[in-house]
Amino acid sequence: MPDKIEQFLRSNAGSAIAAKLGLVVPDLERYESGSGLPTGRVVLAGGAHSEAATLALREQIDALGLDCFVVTGSDSSAAFGEDGAEKCAALVYDGRGLGNAGDLADLHRFFSPAVRRLSNNGRILVIAEPVEAADSPERAAAQRALEGFTRSLAKEIGNRGSTAQLLLLDRGAEAAARTTLGYLLSTKSAYIDGQAVRVRAATATPGSNNEKPLTDKVVVVTGAARGIGESICRVLAREGARIVGVDIPPSADELRAVMNAIGGEPLDADITAEDAPAKIAAKALELGGAHAIVHNAGVTRDKLLVNMSEQWWDMTLEINLAAAQRISAHLLSEGALNDGGRIIGVASMVGISGQRGQTNYAASKAGVIGYVDYMSRDAALAARGITVNAVAPGFIETQMTEAIPVLTREIARRLNSLSQGGQPEDVAEAIAWFAHPDSTAINGVTLRVCGQNWIGA
Numbered sequence: 001m002p003d004k005i006e007q008f009l010r011s012n013a014g015s016a017i018a019a020k021l022g023l024v025v026p027d028l029e030r031y032e033s034g035s036g037l038p039t040g041r042v043v044l045a046g047g048a049h050s051e052a053a054t055l056a057l058r059e060q061i062d063a064l065g066l067d068c069f070v071v072t073g074s075d076s077s078a079a080f081g082e083d084g085a086e087k088c089a090a091l092v093y094d095g096r097g098l099g100n101a102g103d104l105a106d107l108h109r110f111f112s113p114a115v116r117r118l119s120n121n122g123r124i125l126v127i128a129e130p131v132e133a134a135d136s137p138e139r140a141a142a143q144r145a146l147e148g149f150t151r152s153l154a155k156e157i158g159n160r161g162s163t164a165q166l167l168l169l170d171r172g173a174e175a176a177a178r179t180t181l182g183y184l185l186s187t188k189s190a191y192i193d194g195q196a197v198r199v200r201a202a203t204a205t206p207g208s209n210n211e212k213p214l215t216d217k218v219v220v221v222t223g224a225a226r227g228i229g230e231s232i233c234r235v236l237a238r239e240g241a242r243i244v245g246v247d248i249p250p251s252a253d254e255l256r257a258v259m260n261a262i263g264g265e266p267l268d269a270d271i272t273a274e275d276a277p278a279k280i281a282a283k284a285l286e287l288g289g290a291h292a293i294v295h296n297a298g299v300t301r302d303k304l305l306v307n308m309s310e311q312w313w314d315m316t317l318e319i320n321l322a323a324a325q326r327i328s329a330h331l332l333s334e335g336a337l338n339d340g341g342r343i344i345g346v347a348s349m350v351g352i353s354g355q356r357g358q359t360n361y362a363a364s365k366a367g368v369i370g371y372v373d374y375m376s377r378d379a380a381l382a383a384r385g386i387t388v389n390a391v392a393p394g395f396i397e398t399q400m401t402e403a404i405p406v407l408t409r410e411i412a413r414r415l416n417s418l419s420q421g422g423q424p425e426d427v428a429e430a431i432a433w434f435a436h437p438d439s440t441a442i443n444g445v446t447l448r449v450c451g452q453n454w455i456g457a
């Protein structure tokens, strides 16, 4: 729900004043139906340096059913119609062939004219190789240069609702990247901007039901009664999942309302209770084992450290971090998380940047990132196709952020390349991408859902 300032800025009078002040709020196109993929042209370039790899990438773009135009050489004008003035929906640049600083001139040659041809709400994807795969310092530098380039370009196109991301592709990971290409090119990733995402080589080949990839899969979501948790439940149910929604007993009515709407099952439990892991595992086993657990339940208890009670410290760390770890451990030890399963954490941008008055919250959310990093390297889990990832939301419009004083809130929601707060469904769509059975190549990722917030990394 937009507050009074947002309503005013979107009115006729308000938008005229906002334009004069340079306070542009682009209208982000969010997912409505179908696949959310662009109907306009996707222009793919960069193959002059790495033709075979670029063609493998093209196969994946074609498999998504997109209209892909491949630019050969540096002149991209043919991609934009006879007069070179047509618009395109996305620019995908394969930079894996760039081997030294001189090669980087190709970025300027391609993007400088092409970026003018990108529609509003357009997508830019730059493909790079992970730096550790480089065979020379010059190549490592050129590949890393792509990251700085992409993050800066994202800041130049955000006022049109367009976004740019870097995909770090392991060698031969093109097929494994299909769900990631689909997500990042679609309206589902409207509030993801300026991110670098690693796509690992995975053995599984894409083949799930594209319309409802989570059909017959049980997903447990904690903190499911409202806010981001409710949205996660609705989006994953839309993808076919059978949801088990967990929330505290005082939220029982809200939880039932959400579960009734999506055919899910409510489970009243405080996740910090001693018997909560066993209750959740038992429910999952009763339904044939869980495909995914989404650790969304979380609280803030803000105070400067000097004034913070031990109770507020303990409560925040228990709910946001320790309870989630105990539940995951129990699901794994009881065999209640199936092969190909997903453990998904909800961190926060504050866990990356730190925040005055939030030492407890930031510690708990940074802890989530550390947990994901460690667990994603567990060979036994990887052998079972189980991945561990997290989202790190920035400013998302929920009851949590409604509590912020109005002026602070208005500033906080604009401190990003898209000049606005995110919606709960932006977080939920990222989680749906992690949960997709074909996203096995995405492991150990903490994805910021923050419109490229200017604070933090």
Ligand SMILES: NC(=O)c1ccc[n+]([C@@H]2O[C@H](COP(=O)([O-])OP(=O)(O)OC[C@H]3O[C@@H](n4cnc5c(N)ncnc54)[C@H](O)[C@@H]3O)[C@@H](O)[C@H]2O)c1
Pocket: 222, 223, 224, 225, 226, 227, 228, 229, 246, 247, 248, 251, 269, 270, 271, 272, 295, 296, 297, 298, 299, 319, 346, 347, 348, 349, 392, 393, 394, 395, 396, 397, 398, 399, 400, 401
């Ligand atoms: N809103 C934001 O801007 C934002 C930003 C970054 C991260 N997050 C994170 O996203 C998650 C959801 O946030 P939200 O804004 O929807 O919050 P919210 O307060 O609206 O919802 C949190 C839900 O978790 C439940 N919950 C709390 N303690 C619980 C417990 N012990 N056991 C079971 N359920 C419990 C609550 O009852 C509530 O339904 C949290 O982890 C939060 O830290 C939110």
